[in-house]
Every structure is written in C-alpha cells, then in structure tokens.
Amino acid sequence: MVSTAEATWRVAVDRQACIGTGVCAGSAPEQIEIRDGKAAALRPEVGPSDALLDAAEMCPMAAITVTDVATGRVLAPEE
Template sequence: MGDRWRLEVDRGVCISSGFCANSAPEAFRLDTARQSHPVDDEIDASEVVLAAAETCPVEAILIQMAETGDPVFPD
C-alpha cells in the first residue's frame, strides 16, 4: 500500500484563485463562496495534488502524511 496524505486548506488564507480545483479536481472543490476545500480528508499520495499545492499563490494548501502528521507541503 502506498503513502496516504491528509489535505487541509486554510480558508483564512485562500484567495479563491481556483488553481487547485482546476489542476486537481479529484482532490479539491470550490464551494459557493469560491473557497477551496478538499474533496476527501485523506487521499493516496499524488504528484498532481502536490503540483496543485505548489501552484497555490498563497500556499493555502497543507499536505501531511496521514499516518504520522509529518509535513509534505509546505515543508
């Protein structure tokens, strides 16, 4: 079994750019206020999701190892 990640979006930081939802729609959705949120709390590790977090202009996306809580992004 591969690594699992826990996703979180800091809604106080999110500026509703939509980059995450456009680049990784399987992991992120925009709500009616155009704020991002994870589709699921935990996902399989994914380069697409990591790239979405890295392109967030305000680094509002936090990724941690699900089992240990160790940071994946930002590190």
C-alpha cells in the first residue's frame, strides 16, 4: 500500500482518452465502472486501494489518474 489508511485519493478519468476496454472496471469494480462505453469513477475521492492503482497502471490509454489529495502527488500511473 502506498499510503496510510487515513489518506484520501482523488480519481480522475479522462473520458476523451478512454477507449472503454473495461480492464479498469474489472480490476477495481468498487471504484470504477463503465458508463456509456467509457470508464467513470464511482466517487471522485476514495481511500487507498491497491486495486485502483493497478487499474490506473493497466489502462492502455493512461486515462485514469490517481492523486494523493493531501500532497498532490500523482500515485498512478507512474511515469
């Protein structure tokens, strides 16, 4: 786990870049869904989740960004 249990992460999906493969929703169904053929965050801010980091890393278009709210540090995808 990248952060402590009390951390808050921001999930952003670039729906223009998303091609709707569904890999993200399969990896992190509690945080991401496919809506109208594109990925969408179920909530804009969530607690830490390894599944969410995996989903962002697996996205073939790098359309999902996970950021630590407190620090502004991008946690995924890694550059």
